[in-house]
Amino acid sequence: MSIPSSFAYARAGSVEEALRILASDDGAKVIAGGQSLLPLMKLRLASAETLVDIGRLGELKGISKLEDGRLSIGALTTYAELMDSPAIHYGVFRDALPSIGDVQVRNRGTVGGAVAHADPASDLPAALLALGAELVLQSASGTRTVPADGFFEGPFQTGARHDELLTPVILPAPRDNAGSAYVSLEQPASGYALVGVAAVLILGAGDVVEYAGIGITGVSEHPYRASEVEAALVGTNASADVIASAAANAVAGRPVNSDIHANGEYRAAMAVVYTRRAIAAALARLA
Numbered sequence: 001m002s003i004p005s006s007f008a009y010a011r012a013g014s015v016e017e018a019l020r021i022l023a024s025d026d027g028a029k030v031i032a033g034g035q036s037l038l039p040l041m042k043l044r045l046a047s048a049e050t051l052v053d054i055g056r057l058g059e060l061k062g063i064s065k066l067e068d069g070r071l072s073i074g075a076l077t078t079y080a081e082l083m084d085s086p087a088i089h090y091g092v093f094r095d096a097l098p099s100i101g102d103v104q105v106r107n108r109g110t111v112g113g114a115v116a117h118a119d120p121a122s123d124l125p126a127a128l129l130a131l132g133a134e135l136v137l138q139s140a141s142g143t144r145t146v147p148a149d150g151f152f153e154g155p156f157q158t159g160a161r162h163d164e165l166l167t168p169v170i171l172p173a174p175r176d177n178a179g180s181a182y183v184s185l186e187q188p189a190s191g192y193a194l195v196g197v198a199a200v201l202i203l204g205a206g207d208v209v210e211y212a213g214i215g216i217t218g219v220s221e222h223p224y225r226a227s228e229v230e231a232a233l234v235g236t237n238a239s240a241d242v243i244a245s246a247a248a249n250a251v252a253g254r255p256v257n258s259d260i261h262a263n264g265e266y267r268a269a270m271a272v273v274y275t276r277r278a279i280a281a282a283l284a285r286l287a
């Protein structure tokens with residue numbers, strides 16, 4: 001079936017209007033680029049009584065530098081716009097963005113849509129987790145800022161309430177002593193990650209690892225931060241042996257997905273291999 005159930009359509013003229021509709025209508029759903037929502041609605045795997053189109057809200061577009069150097073990425077920023085912005089300073093984005101979907105997906109798909117949709121194999125969340133990004137959620141009753149870590153709760157499930165709109169995503173200020181990278185093993189037909197690993201390392205005096213952020217996607221019920229890998233790296237010189245033993249914790253304590261494309265054993269093994277590669281690639285950018 002390729003025709004969605006019928007729905008009402010409301011083009012929001014402002015963020016306030018969108019929030020008002022979301023607050024008053026439990027059956028309302030936001031549409032941004034429509035790259036995930038429309039196919040799901042056509043397959044009748046998702047439905048909405050009212051689609052609230054936020055696609056033309058200029059307030060949600062654009063990338064700006066905050067006073068403290070952090071980057072604020074509007075929720076409606078497309079992948080293509082992100083690739084053409086100061087955010088490309090981060091190696092994780094240089095690696096991850098060009099292979100997401102195809103030209104149309106990168107021109108239409110938005111940062112906010114990718115994060116809110118919370119596909120367990122989505123690339124961008126892994127990069128945001130590793131960077132330690134924050135997400136700003138706005139509703140008619142107020143605004144709150146939450147860490148990306150903890151936001152993804154399950155397949156297509158997040159900590160956002162129904163009446164909340166994701167507004168900007170906040171990235172930490174770029175630093176000279178930081179290196180980052182993203183590597184993925186893709187399912188050849190869909191291009192989605194069977195295993196995707198983002199690594200961000202910050203080195204301090206004596207090249208000791210001050211900060212390690214490891215975001216993993218495609219492997220478990222939702223993208224997650226591999227905190228045991230991070231803990232095993234911090235305070236070390238990240239030698240090859242340290243990286244190998246840290247990466248061995250890539251799926252520690254996590255249920256591992258198993259499907260027709262890759263069983264759990266293979267995915268878990270590849271998660272370790274790709275975690276090792278991502279850390280090494282992030283370090284190489286610091287050399």
Ligand SMILES: Cc1cc2nc3c(=O)[nH]c(=O)nc-3n(C[C@H](O)[C@H](O)[C@H](O)COP(=O)(O)OP(=O)(O)OC[C@H]3O[C@@H](n4cnc5c(N)ncnc54)[C@H](O)[C@@H]3O)c2cc1C
Nearest residue numbers: 030032033034035036037101109110112113116122123166
């Ligand atoms: C052919 C194809 C290939 C793809 N390949 C990849 C890939 O390789 N890697 C990958 O990571 N992704 C891939 N994708 C998915 C793509 O990244 C997402 O579809 C896209 O980023 C979603 O953004 P959107 O603006 O289109 O969201 P929409 O489809 O408009 O919305 C998606 C969901 O997010 C909600 N939403 C949207 N914006 C907000 C907001 N600001 N606040 C709150 N909720 C919001 C909507 O209500 C909906 O539930 C692919 C998609 C397609 C169609």
